[in-house]
Amino acid sequence: MTQIGHLIPGFVPPAGAPVTPVYNPATGEQSGAVLSGGKAEVDAAVAAAAAAFPAWSALTPLKRARVMFRYKDLLEKNADAIARAISAEHGKTHPDALGEVQRGLEVVEFACGIPQMLKGEFSRDVGPDIDSFSTREALGVVAGITPFNFPAMVPLWMFPMALACGNTFVLKPSERDPSATNLIVQLAHEAGVPDGALVVVHGGKPAVDALLTHPDVMAVSFVGSTPIAEYVYATGTAHGKRVQALGGAKNHMLVMPDADIDQAADALMGAGYGSAGERCMAVSVAVPVGEKTADALIEALTPRVRALKIGPSTDPAADMGPLVTAQHLAKVSGYIDAGVREGAELVVDGRGLKLQGYENGYFLGGSLFDRVTPDMSIYREEIFGPVLSVVRAASFDEAVGLIRRHEYGNGTAIFTRDGDSARAFVNQVNVGMIGVNVPIPVPVAYHSFGGWKRSSFGSHGIYGPEGVHFYTRLKTVTSRWPTGIRAGASFAFPT
Numbered sequence: 027m028t029q030i031g032h033l034i035p036g037f038v039p040p041a042g043a044p045v046t047p048v049y050n051p052a053t054g055e056q057s058g059a060v061l062s063g064g065k066a067e068v069d070a071a072v073a074a075a076a077a078a079f080p081a082w083s084a085l086t087p088l089k090r091a092r093v094m095f096r097y098k099d100l101l102e103k104n105a106d107a108i109a110r111a112i113s114a115e116h117g118k119t120h121p122d123a124l125g126e127v128q129r130g131l132e133v134v135e136f137a138c139g140i141p142q143m144l145k146g147e148f149s150r151d152v153g154p155d156i157d158s159f160s161t162r163e164a165l166g167v168v169a170g171i172t173p174f175n176f177p178a179m180v181p182l183w184m185f186p187m188a189l190a191c192g193n194t195f196v197l198k199p200s201e202r203d204p205s206a207t208n209l210i211v212q213l214a215h216e217a218g219v220p221d222g223a224l225v226v227v228h229g230g231k232p233a234v235d236a237l238l239t240h241p242d243v244m245a246v247s248f249v250g251s252t253p254i255a256e257y258v259y260a261t262g263t264a265h266g267k268r269v270q271a272l273g274g275a276k277n278h279m280l281v282m283p284d285a286d287i288d289q290a291a292d293a294l295m296g297a298g299y300g301s302a303g304e305r306c307m308a309v310s311v312a313v314p315v316g317e318k319t320a321d322a323l324i325e326a327l328t329p330r331v332r333a334l335k336i337g338p339s340t341d342p343a344a345d346m347g348p349l350v351t352a353q354h355l356a357k358v359s360g361y362i363d364a365g366v367r368e369g370a371e372l373v374v375d376g377r378g379l380k381l382q383g384y385e386n387g388y389f390l391g392g393s394l395f396d397r398v399t400p401d402m403s404i405y406r407e408e409i410f411g412p413v414l415s416v417v418r419a420a421s422f423d424e425a426v427g428l429i430r431r432h433e434y435g436n437g438t439a440i441f442t443r444d445g446d447s448a449r450a451f452v453n454q455v456n457v458g459m460i461g462v463n464v465p466i467p468v469p470v471a472y473h474s475f476g477g478w479k480r481s482s483f484g485s486h487g488i489y490g491p492e493g494v495h496f497y498t499r500l501k502t503v504t505s506r507w508p509t510g511i512r513a514g515a516s517f518a519f520p521t
């Protein structure tokens with residue numbers, strides 16, 4: 027069993043410090059235990075980050091960028107090991123975990139260009155002989171709190187940007203799969219980030235609360251479920267911090283009558299069942315427009331869902347792995363029970379799946395519901411599992427109305443061959459990230475990621491230009507130089 031510790035320079039955990047068990051979701055066996063810190067650990071972590079701030083922030087942006095270049099190189103060389111660490115505790119397949127590492131690494135690539143992003147603005151002659159310039163300066167110690175579903179990518183959305191901007195960073199990873207996060211932080215240290223400039227404190231609510239109320243933490247980035255995001259936003263801002271808190275989702279994919287149904291069905295398979303549906307950008311609701319489209323879509327989806335290959339991450343043929351914990355498996359299965367009770371038509375039932383040799387793993391087969399209606403809990407709430415709901419809409423306007431009225435607004439997509447429908451869709455939906463014939467429209471690292479409505483609290487998106495704005499504050503200087511030596515030498519004794 028692995029002991030997973032904090033990464034706080036000079037801090038020795040007290041004997042008998044509490045731990046949280048970590049499981050291998052494919053076997054159901056406990057594989058490790060992670061220390062569960064509280065106020066003392068957070069105080070030590072913030073003190074280390076505060077001590078590291080003056081020297082790290084005084085480095086030129088170019089020197090911090092060089093550290094990011096080395097980090098990018100180390101992430102590439104260790105991508106396979108990071109992906110294995112992710113899969114061992116999260117359960118996702120190896121290619122999916124490699125994809126996660128790649129998307130995180132792309133943020134590091136963006137951070138390599140930080141001198142360009144920190145350049146500032148200059149205006150000559152804002153008044154007679156008066157000039158003005160603006161720069162963006164680091165905030166100080168900032169913190170990140172991250173979810174289980176991307177233990178490498180989501181931390182990489184945060185700390186490379188924060189560090190490149192000159193901040194020091196305290197990271198509180200998910201207690202469910204902490205090993206991959208420790209590994210990417212150790213690689214950052216190897217690349218040249220001082221140990222105190224990037225520290226990790228493990229734990230749950232007590233550690234989060236200590237961060238949210240610590241006077242020396244200037245800003246908090248959070249990614250996780252909506253109730254906790256809202257709590258983090260309210261508590262952090264009440265304590266004077268800048269907070270960005272990204273929450274849950276219910277992403278709809280609209281399928282127009284003119285769409286290529288096979289293409290739409292294939293897109294829904296990857297977007298609905300990839301990573302066992304444990305993605306904030308997963309499509310969990312398909313909205314075919316018109317009965318004929320709906321019938322064709324169900325006919326295309328049903329054999330595909332039945333044919334899903336489910337297995338441990340070590341099985342190269344697996345399309346998806348287990349759910350993350352026994353509790354999460356019970357919760358997702360409970361939603362399938364609720365959907366049946368509420369009158370939805372369960373076309374494919376993934377409950378009760380047992381894999382030979384992995385009987386205690388947290389596996390659930392792909393599940394497909396038809397004729398789901400907006401009043402059902404399986405429609406209103408985020409399930410976060412391999413369960414796709416089909417809601418039949420009679421018209422484009424009805425389909426867009428569903429999206430507009432839903433409490434979440436993270437991502438959405440439309441599949442169509444008609445430019446006019448696509449354009450109207452883009453203009454009318456109140457959602458942050460939109461795909462046109464792209465099912466999972468996660469913005470690339472040089473754009474920024476962020477949902478609308480109750481999928482995100484705070485005014486900044488994460489990474490990209492929005493990340494730079496979040497992790498820096500503006501300083502604007504207005505200067506005038508009175509006439510001096512240029513007016514000529516004075517030979518009289520000054521009086």
Ligand code: NAD
Pocket residue numbers: 171172173174175176180198199200201229230231234235249250251252254255272273274275305306408410436477481
């Ligand atoms: P979660 O909210 O349970 O946990 C997220 C973090 O908050 C963890 O570090 C956890 O330790 C901490 N936490 C948990 N309970 C807490 C409490 N009561 N008080 C204070 N802190 C607490 O989320 P999760 O289950 O790890 O992740 C899945 C969720 O994250 C889904 O809702 C998913 O949609 C969301 N998510 C959103 C995005 C996005 O970009 N919008 C990305 C990934 C995941």
